[in-house]
Amino acid sequence: MTARDPMPGTSQESPLLEVDGLSVEFQTRDGVARVLESISFSLARGQTLGVVGESGCGKSMTALALMRLIPQPPGRIVAGQMRFEGIDLLGLSDAAMREVRGNRVSMIFQEPMTSLNPVFNVGEQIAEAVRLHQRLDRRAARERAIEMLEAVGIPAARKRVDDYPHQFSGGMRQRVMIAMALACNPSVLIADEPTTALDVTVQAQIFDLISDLRSRTGTAVILITHDMGAIAEMADRVAVMYAGRIVEEGSTADVLANPLHPYTRGLIACAPGRRTATHGEPLEEISGTVPSLLERGAGCAFADRCREVMPKCRIGLPAETRLAQGKRRVLCWLHADASVPGAGGAS
């Protein structure tokens, strides 16, 4: 439904990755669940897009859909387009998609221990990606693995390349994952909660590493997190997801300074211990929980938790409102008439 530039190739600089109207359904025993509903965003070269929201909002599902890793069945991409460097990802054969996945678009997951194979040393695991995608021979692939381990700051990389995952600490394992993901020089790195399992000082190291590699290689990053602090730290733009939809999107500075959607406001306000919060005063709460997939009606899924809910919120959703020359958008009746005529969609 979002009106994007209808003529590809005419724009000055086409985005690296463009997702338009992506919807995903899962067949369950109790019916069909829409886990993603009309997800649209674009990612420019070298940019970091943060995706934030509570568990069950569809953040990881969006990442899996981008990698075409949604288990099928029960899942199914029912609508939408994903264009990466001008290629229609959904139109690719499985073999062609494998050329993209792990090579030009790669991903790091939350749990570094479960995503590394415990019976192979880390060098072989990094080298495997390079051998498969870049057709390097064993020796060259091993050299590339050592080079990558050095790039992610593993001390004595030449020695440690033959070590097994259990010989590394949590932070080091996540570095190995990043080395593996970046070994083929991808254009897009999807990081799904890359630091959730790590200590704050190690999290800071990993964030520095990702920022540093991004500025050196120009890799664009999609950072999935539930932590607004991580968004503030890392992301150029932020998409706030709720119950399978993007409810607000904009530059990180704008969204944090002036959140428009009540959900975004809640996410920012409920974080404890910020400078502005006073001790002894209760924190802002978002009452209730994310509604289950099958309980999402036609209205706004946030209505039951929203402080500013109006009767029409329960009936339907407004068209997306575009603000700041289309650089910001929000999906909420509170802002439905702030839209520039013609840009958002007259209801």
Next chain:
Amino acid sequence: MNKPLLEVQDLRVHFPIGGGLIGKPRAWVRAVDGVSFSVPRGTTFGIVGESGSGKSTTALAVMRLVRHTGGSIRLDDDDIGTLEGDALRQARRRFQMVFQDPYASLNPRKRAGDAVREALDLMAYGEPQARPARVAELFAQCGLRPEQQRLFPHQFSGGQRQRIVLARALAANPELLVCDEPVSALDVAIQAQILNLMQRLQKALGLTYLFISHDLGVIRHMCDQVAVMYLGVIVEQADRESLFARPLHPYTLALWSAAPSFDPAARGRAQRIRLQGDPPSPIDIPPGCRFAGRCPVAQARCHTDAPLLREVLPGHRIACHRVSDNGKPDYELAATIG
């Protein structure tokens, strides 16, 4: 302040490695290595640190769930560190625990109401016929609806499960609640609900909390006194205001500056202290200051002499050679504190 409710003196928890039944252990893990603090009644004492700092082991030792190998634990007038058997079971009414993972700490086959009722039965709290009313009261206090007593744990969300865990912990009207990362497994919006509930309960029931967390934001919001632990020892301890206004230990500063700030304008990388590597293993504790290996301002003596935890400002204790006895650091670390 009034007499402390909980007083921990020189607590040590060392675990043997290897050795088997009769052999001599090969080595010792010094998980907690001489920790002292006291918690006044009705206040919250926070312990913050990274994994391996010994904060959870301290909590478990206070709960008498791991055997401490040295030191004393006093609750009011009782030396709970030496109680055994039935005396310990009796005393447990007065101190209860909330764990991190509400998925793991509730029996999946037990209805929520029964889980709370079981605590009352086990601790022989009140007359049996009065117990259903007590369960109902606890449910109401913890923000659960009466009909939810009939439900099983899987029918609740994470936040609601933590409410059941709280209701169960409060069943026998304890004075001290030891909370080990009580909100770490929850989504941020739900965290706020549980933290608010815990503060309301504290006010209403006069509870004392020993609150363990790795999250400085949560600690700052909840705690009156804060101790920062590193590798089994307290490196800095102060009341909330002075700790967050004037952190003195380089580790505290580093911890603070590692926590992401909400202000995108404060992304100034140059102002951040970045620690290299991970904390060393609690088996081979380095001589000298335990933090010296990662400390950005360590000097030669930091690697040889262990600094003592001493009071440098009223109520502000620190273990660092680089801070003078009157609380002046002789190092410069520009840290952004969010």
